[in-house]
Amino acid sequence: MAKQDKKAYDLSEAEQRDLVTLLQQGKALPEKYRFILFEDKREVELVWNGKTRDVCMTVLPFQTLEHIDEPRAETKTQGDLFDSRGRQQKGWANKLIWGDNKLILSSLKSGALRRQIEDAGGLKLIYIDPPFDVGADFSMDIEIGGETFHKEPNLLEQIAYRDTWGRGADSFISMIYERLILMRDLLAVDGSIYVHCDWRVNSFIRQVLDEVFGKSCYRNEIRWKRQPPRGAKAIARQYAKSSDTILYYSRGDQYCWNPQFKEYNREYIKSKFVHRDRDGRIYRIDAIGDYSDKSIAEFRERGRIYDYPSGKVGLIRYLDEAKGEAITDIWIDVAEVNSQAIEGTGYATQKPERLLERIINASSNPGDLIADFFCGSGTTAAIAEKLGRKWIATDLGKFGIHTTRKRLIGVQRVLKAASKDFRAFEVLNLGRYERQAYLNVGGRLTSAQKAQALAQKENEFRELILRAYKATGFGGSEGLPAQDGFFHGARNGRLVVIGPINLPVGRLFVEEVITECRKRGASRVDVLAFEFEMGLFPAVLEEARSKGIDLAPKYIPAEVFDKRAVDKGQVVFHDISFVEATPRYEKKNKLAVRIELTDFSVYYTQGTAEAAIAAMKEGKSEVMCEQGQLYKVSKNKDGIITKERLTKQWTDWVDYWAVDFDYMSRREIIKVPVGTGHNGVASLPGLEAQQGEMALPQFEERWTGGYIFENEWQSFRTRQNRDLELTTALHTYDRPGRYTVAVKVIDIFGNDTMTLVPMNVG
Structure with missing residues (x-):
């Protein structure tokens, strides 16, 4: 009898009848039948509502917004690595990336940057501190005129938070599960990952990490005792909460490990270094460890072997030779960031530099590439730069990216002043290509069908933008004529036109807007666009004013991609500065x-x-x-x-x-998979490393038309x-x-x- 038949045969007649009834009614089977009917060797599995092993496979080119490098004064010995100005022009440049880390991870995993990552030695270490606090506050305090302005989180951050905690633990686990799979696939075979969390989610994340990386790759559960200034507050009827959890896993059996030590305190010295030799030097006796017979013989010749009466031997370790007390998985010697500390950035969730310094030193070597995909105020990147590591840092918050940029420029300046090496870094995002991906038309279609499908998508997108702007399409309540082929709607007596979705609005487009307004006798118009050509304003506004047209350009925010935000009327269109x-x-x-x-x-x-x-x-x-x-x-x-x-x-x-x-x-050059459309958007299967070699698609370079x-x-x-x-x-x-x-x-x-x-x- 086949295995499946045997499983069914083991069911009682009542259970078999129940199964048939449930199947006929199209209802879900009770969870117990999954383990009875199907082979699954996992003894324990974390299950949640909406669980799926599908991960994002969208691959987008990265848009380079900025290249930042403190010029070196002397570069003659560096060959062609630097240009005549002392700016780095070749070799790895660190990456600061603004955007959704799900799209960033999938684009890093299977896009053109993957080759750069592999050429840089592979991604050796990941540290993440995801938003595990269900009551997290992403607002910021900004000093202005001697007062403090409380800046609310932008809508993208609020949307991300809603996605993370909208259904409670279910949505948080779904979010972190997909991203951890992408991180694992991006991590080098000898890489490691540290995940920072607290009591709210540490049990969930431990189960997710076991499933994604495997229980055999678990290394440590580190308890970090948060020291003052925040400290532990007394809580009625329970113990005060004063610690976080850091879960440490490796990608495989081979991984970087550099033991860390801290200075001995007096009590430790008194308890461990209890012997004194004829010269008065204090020493202790350690276990001989895994030294070879040859090494033990050499230690004996140098008088470093202690013979116990039992016949065992030990290694004499003098106080001035010892590295210090070995760090355990209980960390009580790293204080939180003091509000007055030089390293403080004002982020409530900022982690101390000493914490990241210990992690980076323990699980990477100088020159290694490390990453933080929830970088916040940029502590990981700052310490990586100081310790001579390459880095990738990403965050959804624009203010976080800006804070990290300033912090890293400061690090560059300090290293330059001390005549130490540092690397250039780039600020990247997926912005323009994310919009193109939204409009991407797939499937086997004829040219005519593809054009029709694209036109329909663009119309739907414009309708979404009009709804977000609270504008009325033509033929609506504004009492305006039917669509005449140029303007898209109106609001509060003003015409509304939406610029090209994939291109910046330039002078020619604005001049056409002015011409069309004069044809219709209209004097007020709002121009909505994702991007405006640089240098366009304020000269064009003066030109429009001289022709009797009140023209108001406004930025379309990225939040229009979230229909929930549009439906709730939460999208804000900013005037240009x-x-x-x-x-x-x-x-x-x-x-x-x-x-x-x-x-x-x-x-x-x-x-x-x-x-x-x-x-x-x-x-x-x-x-x-x-x-x-x-x-x-x-x-x-x-x-x-x-x-x-x-x-x-x-x-x-x-x-x-x-x-x-x-x-x-x-020029801004992007690399896109060969054979993709003009926008470079692709959806590729996940690409795994096989025997140390990457099976990446072929890429070609294209100039975006920008700089x-x-x-x-x-x-x-x-x-x-x-x-x-x-x-x-x-x-x-x-x-x-x-x-x-x-x-x-x-x-x-x-x-x-x-x-x-x-x-x-x-």
């Missing part, structure tokens, strides 16, 4: 110039001020953002409201600015230093000619704006 920068030429040297930041304007409103004021308690104050200004709003005991404007000058909005003195010198911002000079505020330079250091060009200078400004909310300044030099 304006940057003004002026070149200051040197009189004595015609090739030398400085760039001065001369103006920056924004228009932000966060929430409804009236509702926030009404909810405010008497005797309290709060900082609010309204119509491009920050105000401190106070309510006294009598309920009287007073408002004090905090942003007294435009520089208060600037957190960071940087300059590329020759913007169009470096990479090479960060040559920057000034930014830190928590310790709020000053901001408004004029760059002197820059000298090699030869006279026409140059395009790019100036990038990042405001206190983490949003960036760039403008181009054409110049004639010489």
Whole structure:
């Protein structure tokens, strides 16, 4: 009898009748029958609602937003690794990636960057600190005008949080399970992973890691006792919670391990180093370990072997030779980040540098590649750079990416001042290609069918954008005529047009908008776009105004991809910001110039001020953002409201600015799988390493039509230093000619704006 028949035969007649009835009714079978009817050697398995072993297989090209490198003064000994300016141009550049780490992981695993990862020696270590706190607060406190502004998390972060905890533990486990599978497949065969969590999810994550990596790859469960400043608070009717869990697994049996030690304390020395030789030196006797007979003989010749009466031997270890007390899986010597600490960034979940230093030293070697896919404020990347490791760091939060960028520039500056090596790093994202993936049309279709399907998708996408903008399509309640082929809708008496989905809105498109408005006798129009061509504004707005057109350009936020956010009316379209920068030429040297930041304007409103004021308690104050200004709003005991404007000058909005003195010198080149469409979007099966060789598809290089911002000079505020330079250091060009200078400004909310300044030099 076949095995399956035997299993069925073992069922009682009543059980067999129940099974038949359930199958006829199309109902799910009770869980116990899965183990009776089917072979499954796993003794224990974590099961949750919606569990699937399917993982993301979308492969997108990475868009390079910025290349950051503190120029070296002396590079003659480095061959062709650096250019004439002392900037790294070859070799591995570290990666700081903004976006959804699920898409990032699948694109790293099977995309063109996988080859770079393998050429860099493979990914040797992953540390992650996922958002395990069901009550986590992703808001930030921003200092402004001597006050603190409470910045709420952006909608993308809120959506990600909702995806993570929307169904409680089920959704968290689903999120982390898929990502851990992708991380395992990306990790080198001799790599390791550390997962930081606490009492809320440590039991779940332990089971997930057992399933993904295998129980045999479990190495340690580390208990980290959080020291003051936060410390442990007394809790009624239970023990105070004062520790986190760090789960440590390897990819396989071979992995990097460097034992870690801490300095002996006096009590330990007294208890262990109890012997003293004739010269007065203190020593202890250790087990002989796995030394060879030859080594033991050498130790004996040097008088380092102790003979016990029983015939056993031990190794004499003097105090000044010992490395220290071996680190165990209980870590009580690493304090949390003090609010006044130099390393502090203001992130509530920031982990101390000493914690990451221990992990990185233990499970990697100098030159190894490590990664953190929930990087937050960038502690892992900062310590990796200091310890001479290559790194990849990713985060969904734009503000987190900005904080990490500033932190890593600071690390570069310190290493440069100390004449130590450091690497350039790139800021990447999937933005443009994520939109293209949304519109990608697959399947075996004719050219006509594909064009029709694409047109339908674009129409559906535009309808979604109009709903998010709370605009009405033509023929709706605005009383406007049917669609006339150009404008897409209207809101509050203003026409609405949506720019190209895959391209930046440029001058020609805006001029066409102005022409179409004049044809229809319309005087007010909103232009919605994901990207606007740099240098387009404010000149185009002045041109429109001169022709009687009130034109308002607005950014379409990435949140429009989430239909739940659209349905709830939570999507906010921001007005564009304006940057003004002026070149200051040197009189004595015609090739030398400085760039001065001369103006920056924004228009932000966060929430409804009236509702926030009404909810405010008497005797309290709060900082609010309204119509491009920050105000401190106070309510006294009598309920009287007073408002004090905090942003007294435009520089208060600037957190960071940087300059590329020759913007169009470096084209943005992407690598896409051979045979993919013009947008480079592909969906490929997961590719595993076989016998140490990668079975990757062939890639070809394509110029995107854009350029990479090479960060040559920057000034930014830190928590310790709020000053901001408004004029760059002197820059000298090699030869006279026409140059395009790019100036990038990042405001206190983490949003960036760039403008181009054409110049004639010489």
